[in-house]
Amino acid sequence: MTLDSQTAPADDLLERFRAGQRTALARAISIVENTRPGFERVLHALHADMGRAHRIGVTGPPGAGKSTLTSKLALELRKRDERIGIVAVDPSSPFTGGALLGDRIRMTNISTDPGIFIRSMATRGHLGGLATTTKEVADLIDAYGYDRVVLETVGVGQSELEIARTADTSVVVLVPESGDSIQAMKAGLMEVADVFVINKADRPGADRLAQELEVMLHMRLGEMPRNAGHHGVSLKSVQKAAREGVQAKAEQTGDWAIPVLKTTAQSGEGIDELARTLDRHRVYLEDSGELSRRRQARLAERVRAVVERRLQRLAWEKGPGEEILSGSLRALEAGEVSPYAVADRIVKELGVQPR
Ligand SMILES: Nc1nc2c(ncn2[C@@H]2O[C@H](COP(=O)(O)OP(=O)(O)O)[C@@H](O)[C@H]2O)c(=O)[nH]1
Ligand SMILES: [Mg+2]
Structure with missing residues (x-):
């Protein structure tokens, strides 16, 4: 299975990681910690381990x-x-x-x-x-x-x-x-x-x-x-x-x-x-059986967190969310639009039907 939303991680890094090289662990951690491009791919590739x-x-x-x-x-x-x-x-x-x-x-x-x-x-x-x-x-x-x-x-x-x-x-x-x-x-x-x-x-x-x-x-x-x-x-x-x-x-x-x-x-x-x-x-x-219950809860929570993280990125980093927001501030203050209407516009940009 592949993740298509991101660039490929250095296969070399994964190889060195699996070979037990400490520098590869440190490198993988800093990629994840700084949410560098491809960080989710590294986590995905290592999930089975x-x-x-x-x-x-x-x-x-x-x-x-x-x-x-x-x-x-x-x-x-x-x-x-x-x-x-x-x-x-x-x-x-x-x-x-x-x-x-x-x-x-x-x-x-x-x-x-x-x-x-x-x-x-x-x-x-x-x-x-x-x-x-x-x-x-x-x-x-x-x-x-x-x-x-x-x-x-x-x-x-x-x-x-x-x-x-x-x-x-x-x-x-x-x-x-x-x-x-x-x-x-x-x-x-x-x-x-x-x-x-x-x-x-x-x-x-x-x-x-x-x-x-x-x-x-x-x-x-x-x-x-x-x-x-x-x-x-x-x-x-x-x-x-x-x-x-x-x-x-x-x-x-x-x-x-x-x-x-x-x-x-x-x-x-x-x-x-x-x-x-x-x-x-x-x-x-x-x-x-509590270990398995806890781990399932942890994994479910992870899926939710990753979905939220991606949606957030889509709305605020990749999409025009910030632009729409800053362009609406005066109208918001003047009471001409509501925060909900502005949010609707931003959500629409994600290709999702607003409420
Ligand atoms: N008296 C006493 N001091 C301790 C004990 N364990 C840690 N300390 C001291 O408490 C302070 C805080 O320790 P630290 O491990 O950094 O606490 P943390 O903030 O909870 O990580 C340090 O000065 C330690 O030396 C202990 O069992 N008895
Ligand atoms: Mg401490």
Whole structure:
């Protein structure tokens, strides 16, 4: 099958990509990232090679330690000889800066190890297509043959949450000082988490946050923990009841009981347990059929996004959309035409019947 809407990609690039040349991966990524002519053709040609990697979203507030945690996780997975790609969408804390600059040795390890590939995405202030582009970059790393692809995003904003939502496994990183669990819920983080990680467990408040989260997770299942309303019942005992309740319910229904882990990414504490939890979740996804459900949802969403991207290009870049729009501004302001009539004209230019 061919795609006729675009120019042919360099076959040479695909050949080098398939031969496992890292420079070809980097090149393919920059073609996709910059939506260069033929970028969709590259993705199309490599589609059959995608779908093997375990996609892990790591999201949470800025400064929570996501990059530190991700690099420690990468090192942990390297011990088993797995190959890990990391895509970081976090302009405020680039992967090459912040936490990692201070640790030259670890940084050198990570950046010279061919089993670890790190790409920081430039957002350039246009967030519109970012979510799709980021996932397409993850696709390339998957097609290249990495075992895991970690997508690091700041857990605020629609695009970022969408990226987390479409991973196979979503890890939500919170820290004691990031406020309480209510805030996480408000930000929509509760809804995307498959695993909660409370990082900076070396700081005060980590236990309390873990307790709150477990109680909230339990309440979401529609039950109050036993004794929750009694006087003199400690949060700790409510937490224990909540955890047991969540686990019992999960066992009954074959569902996944969302774990609340504690880590100290800086020292590496808890990272091995995180790696084991990710493995467990991957097994759960496969056994329950949830992996296939999630992947189908992701692919359906991709088709929609690509259609929208193409229509948008047709309307605003290839067609006379901008011209019609700028030529209508005075009439619009004067009330002589409505925005709907102008939109009708632009849509008509696409060869589509307006509403
Ligand atoms: N105390 C403490 N600091 C940490 C821990 N993990 C990361 N940090 C620090 O938190 C800051 C932000 O880390 P970073 O990984 O860039 O956070 P990100 O913005 O979520 O990616 C850095 O100064 C890290 O050294 C931890 O477990 N404990
Ligand atoms: Mg970061």
